[in-house]
Amino acid sequence: MKNVLLPTDFSENSWNAIKYAIDFHEGTACNFFLLHVTRLSHLLLYEVPYLPTQEVVENVYTKTGKIKLLELQKRIVAETSSNTKHKFYTLTDHNFLVQSIRDHVKKKNIELIVLGTKGASGLKKAIVGSNTGDVITKVACTTLIVPENARYKKIKELAFPTDFALQYNLNTLEPILKIIQKNNASLRVVHISKSTSQLNRDQIKHKELLEDYFQAYTHSFHFLTNKNIEAAVQGFVESRDVEMITMVAKNLNYFQQILFHSKVEEISYHIDIPFLVLHN
Numbered sequence: 001m002k003n004v005l006l007p008t009d010f011s012e013n014s015w016n017a018i019k020y021a022i023d024f025h026e027g028t029a030c031n032f033f034l035l036h037v038t039r040l041s042h043l044l045l046y047e048v049p050y051l052p053t054q055e056v057v058e059n060v061y062t063k064t065g066k067i068k069l070l071e072l073q074k075r076i077v078a079e080t081s082s083n084t085k086h087k088f089y090t091l092t093d094h095n096f097l098v099q100s101i102r103d104h105v106k107k108k109n110i111e112l113i114v115l116g117t118k119g120a121s122g123l124k125k126a127i128v129g130s131n132t133g134d135v136i137t138k139v140a141c142t143t144l145i146v147p148e149n150a151r152y153k154k155i156k157e158l159a160f161p162t163d164f165a166l167q168y169n170l171n172t173l174e175p176i177l178k179i180i181q182k183n184n185a186s187l188r189v190v191h192i193s194k195s196t197s198q199l200n201r202d203q204i205k206h207k208e209l210l211e212d213y214f215q216a217y218t219h220s221f222h223f224l225t226n227k228n229i230e231a232a233v234q235g236f237v238e239s240r241d242v243e244m245i246t247m248v249a250k251n252l253n254y255f256q257q258i259l260f261h262s263k264v265e266e267i268s269y270h271i272d273i274p275f276l277v278l279h280n
Contacts, residue, residue: 001087002028005110007035007101007135010068013148015075017116020274021144022080023152027182029085033108034072035101036065038094065092097131098138105141112175113143136277137249142175145275155183155243161190161233162210164203166250172280173213176246179276180217187219188240192232196225237273246276 006021008014021032069090076088093100104110117132136143158179180187189210191199199207207221226232237245 002030002112003033003108003110004030005033005035005101005104005108005113005141007037007097007113007115008069008072009036010072011116011118013116013118015072015116016148016150017114017144017146018072018076019080020146020150020152021114022076022083022086024144025086026081026083027085030087031108032086032088033091033104033110034069034088035091035093035104036069037097037100038065038092066090098134101135101139105139110141113139113141114146115143116146116148118148140279142279143277145277147271147273147275149271150274153243155179155185157186157188157240157242159188159190159233159237159240159242159245161192161229161245161247163193164191164199164206166248166280167202167206167209168248169280170213172248172278173210175276175278177214177217179244180214185218187214187217188236188242189219189221190224190233190236191222192224192226192229194225194227194229242273244274244276246278248278248280250280 002025004021004025006014006018008018018032018034069092073088073090091104093104095103101113105113113135115132115135132145136145158176160176176187179185189207211219211221222236224232224236226235233245236242
């Protein structure tokens with residue numbers, strides 16, 4: 001059984017992520033863990049003027065979360081296709097969000113975290129909210145980010161932007177391989193540079209590793225030159241009708257520019273395309 005963690009704040013964005021996760025794992029036996037965290041920082045700084053006792057936390061905050069989780073389970077039954085391969089469990093916690101998720105990833109042997117995110121509004125708003133950003137950079141677990149406008153459809157093309165700067169651990173690449181195998185999908189490895197230049201010796205070696213690893217499956221390499229990396233990703237996604245983007249979190253050079261750039265501009269992949277974050 002695959003163990004999937006579904007953190008929820010009961011918003012429509014998190015509900016959309018839950019639906020996507022269920023559809024994405026349609027043919028897979030899964031334990032889904034619905035997790036609601038009453039953030040300790042929020043509890044102490046904003047909601048109460050005093051340090052709450054354990055009894056107060058349990059009666060006021062934890063019970064409310066448990067009730068909402070039961071309501072969420074009912075909504076899942078009512079609004080999604082019944083799947084005998086799927087089991088749902090509820091978890092409540094009062095802690096700092098990242099620490100809580102870390103703890104449950106370890107305790108429940110979580111293979112995948114699925115998070116919903118809402119697109120930014122305003123030129124100075126971050127594309128990914130601070131909570132999502134903290135989870136995908138600070139929790140060493142494969143994470144699927146589901147934007148507000150994303151709707152599940154079978155993955156035929158998976159884009160993998162990389163600068164070939166890293167030698168990827170084969171275990172890190174395994175989630176990509178499973179998606180390709182399950183969907184008979186094609187992998188599109190995309191190298192985007194700000195200026196025309198040849199790959200160095202290490203980059204060539206890392207590219208060859210990817211070629212060897214995915215040689216039995218449909219894949220291709222694409223080399224683009226564009227000073228605006230996120231715009232290049234946008235153009236590639238639109239030209240290929242890509243259904244998912246994947247990257248390795250450790251590849252900070254690309255990762256920050258593609259997922260954490262500070263201006264919204266005319267980039268739409270962050271509200272339409274799921275983003276799979278892999279960890280070495």
